[in-house]
Amino acid sequence: MDKYIIGIDLGGTNIKSAVFTSEFEPILERSDSTDAGLGPAHVLGKIKIIIKTMLLESGIDRHSVLCMGMGIPGLLDPREGISIFSPNFPHWENIHVVKEMQREFPFPVFIDNDVRLNLYGEWLHGAGVGRRNIVLLTLGTGLGSGILADGRVLYGQTSSAGEIGHMNMVREGRPCRCGSSGCLGRYVSATGMVRTFTEELDQGRESLIRSWVKNDSQQITAKMISDAYDLGDPLAIEVMHETGRLLGFGLATFINLLNPELVIIGGGMSAAGDRLLGTVRDTIRKHALKLSSEACQVVQAALGGRSGMLGAAVYAARRVEGKW
Structure with a gap:
């Protein structure tokens, strides 16, 4: 079978x-709005409906599914299957995601941080x-990173290694739901860049965009x-x-800390390409150690929006095989 x-x-x-074959060939892909503001019960219920619909549309019996992997933003316990905290998801604290999924489905379910799963996808495929x-960085609603060091993905004591988005970059800056302020992700993300832009408009700066949105800055x-x-x-x-400079x-x-050979920029905001990355590379060249920066390339992700889904599938398969 x-x-x-x-x-x-x-x-x-x-x-x-x-849905992928066991050789990671895609059978069916889709994208749906998260509706994060409606709370974790709604989001998890929506995921269950999506899974059932995909299996029905592809004619796959749920007992033919080997496993499922899920990438979730924020802090989590991948061994226990618990999402501990996700700053972009209201009321998302200590949610036992695996238990919720396995109430509905007979196959094993595994979770990990969404950025680490993007890393697995880009690293292996x-x-x-x-x-x-x-x-690997994902620039989207927030900012996250995953780290591969000497061929091993880093997790850390609490599976929270790589939280570059919570690096304090601006003293007493914008408040963050992590409890701190001035976190890099409050500035370097789609949300953060839009906020920087609208703050400038509020100070009286002019832009083509003002007419595009008819002075409704919430549409930017x-x-x-x-x-x-x-x-x-x-x-x-x-x-x-300025966004690229802060990221740089x-x-x-x-x-300087990790000495990588490659920095991969993924997530929806990576579509900005060299508009953003040109300044990022220039800032790195000027401010990182010369030996380390010259040995490191900064590139866009190759898989685009597919890396998280593919990485989740790869991760789950390897967990089933006992490799991770």
């Missing part, structure tokens, strides 16, 4: 879901194939800032470069 693997990438904005020292998106950048909008260019300082510290 053929076996299948499900990969779920839970993001602050979208739930990306896929994307931009990081053959590399042993990688830092990171993509609009990229589009305005391409049209030569001075404020969009300034904000994009954060990565310079990571490069």
Whole structure:
């Protein structure tokens, strides 16, 4: 009997879901809005419906599913299957995700941090194939990172290694749901960049985008800032470069500490490409140790939005095999 693997990438904005063969060939993929503000019970219920729908549409019996992997933002206990805290998900604390899923499905379910699962995907099937020292960042609703050091993914004592988004970059800066303030992710993320932009508009700065949204700043998106950048909008260019500069300082510290050979930038905001990464690379070159920075490339993710789903499937399969 053929076996299948499900990969779920839970993001602050979208739930990306896929069914793969045991050889990680995609059978079916989809993306649905997360509706994070409606709470964990709603989100988990929606994931269950998505899984049932995918299996029905692909004609796969649930008993033919070998396992399922789920990437979840924030702090968690992957061995116990508990999501401890997720800063972009209201009321998301100590949620036993695995137990909730296994009430509905007969196959084993495994969870891990969403960025680590993106790292597994890019390392084994994307931009990081053959590399042993990688830092992967996802730039989306928030900012997270996963670390591969000498061929091993780092977890740390509480499975929270790599929380670059909570590196304090601005003293007494924007408050963060982690309890601190000035965290890098409050500035370097789609949400953070849009906030920087709207704060400048509130100070009276002008931009093409003001007319695009008819002065409704809540309609501004990171993509609009990229589009305005391409049209030569001075404020969009300034904000994009400032975001890249802050990310560059954060990565310079990571490069000095970890000495990676590759930094992979993924997540929806990575679509900004060299508009953002040009400033990131320039800042790293100026502020990281010369020997370390010259040995490290900064590249875009190769798998795009698929890396989290694929990484989740790979991770689950290896957990079933007892490899991780």
